[in-house]
Amino acid sequence: MAAPSDKAFPVSWDQFHRDARALAWRLAGAGPFEAIVCITRGGLVPAAIVARELGIRLVETVCVASYHDYQEQGALQVLKDVAPSIRAIGDGSGRGVLVLDDLTDTGKTAQVVRAMLPGAHFATVYAKPAGRPLIDTFVTEVSQDTWIYFPWDMGLSYQAPIQPGTSG
Ligand SMILES: O=P(O)(O)OC[C@H]1O[C@H](OP(=O)(O)OP(=O)(O)O)[C@H](O)[C@@H]1O
Ligand code: HPA
Numbered sequence: 001m002a003a004p005s006d007k008a009f010p011v012s013w014d015q016f017h018r019d020a021r022a023l024a025w026r027l028a029g030a031g032p033f034e035a036i037v038c039i040t041r042g043g044l045v046p047a048a049i050v051a052r053e054l055g056i057r058l059v060e061t062v063c064v065a066s067y068h069d070y071q072e073q074g075a076l077q078v079l080k081d082v083a084p085s086i087r088a089i090g091d092g093s094g095r096g097v098l099v100l101d102d103l104t105d106t107g108k109t110a111q112v113v114r115a116m117l118p119g120a121h122f123a124t125v126y127a128k129p130a131g132r133p134l135i136d137t138f139v140t141e142v143s144q145d146t147w148i149y150f151p152w153d154m155g156l157s158y159q160a161p162i163q164p165g166t167s168g
């Protein structure tokens with residue numbers, strides 16, 4: 001089991017939209033892409049934004065789950081594979097396919113999907129150092145001991161002041 005992350009990187013909807021759009025700008029020169037494969041569930045959100053920016057209407061999912069408890073990675077499960085019609089792109093290599101996820105952490109998820117589509121272009125909005133070598137394009141790198149808090153996982157709540165004992 002990995003050590004719990006002690007730094008927090010909270011991301012608002014606005015910031016996520018800006019960062020996903022910045023990813024689309026970087027990807028605009030890396031294509032053309034015939035299809036997007038998004039790694040659910042986190043990849044669904046950047047996939048919607050990038051698909052809109054790059055005009056890609058063929059969007060497929062590969063369903064992978066590994067973090068079953070908060071900050072704890074368990075056995076990686078592929079719940080749904082990539083459709084044969086998408087695997088056939090690029091003469092079966094995946095060339096011309098854009099694989100999208102919200103982030104790469106240990107890189108294990110990207111590694112499993114890379115084995116399915118070796119020639120595909122892999123992109124994430126955020127990357128940690130261990131996963132970075134598996135990703136072709138990303139926007140922001142955070143340290144390995146940082147936990148990224150996505151807007152769909154959060155709600156408004158009271159924040160204690162940095163200086164203890166000074167709350168009003
Ligand atoms: O690089 P790794 O260490 O493999 O971790 C990265 C993966 O972990 C999270 O997905 P998760 O399995 O939690 O499922 P979710 O997208 O449904 O939240 C995240 O969305 C990435 O897909
Ligand atoms: O830093 C993270 N944040 C959210 N989900 C994650 N899944 C793996 N790492 C992370």
Ligand SMILES: [Mg+2]
Nearest residue numbers: 040041042043
């Ligand atoms: Mg995921």
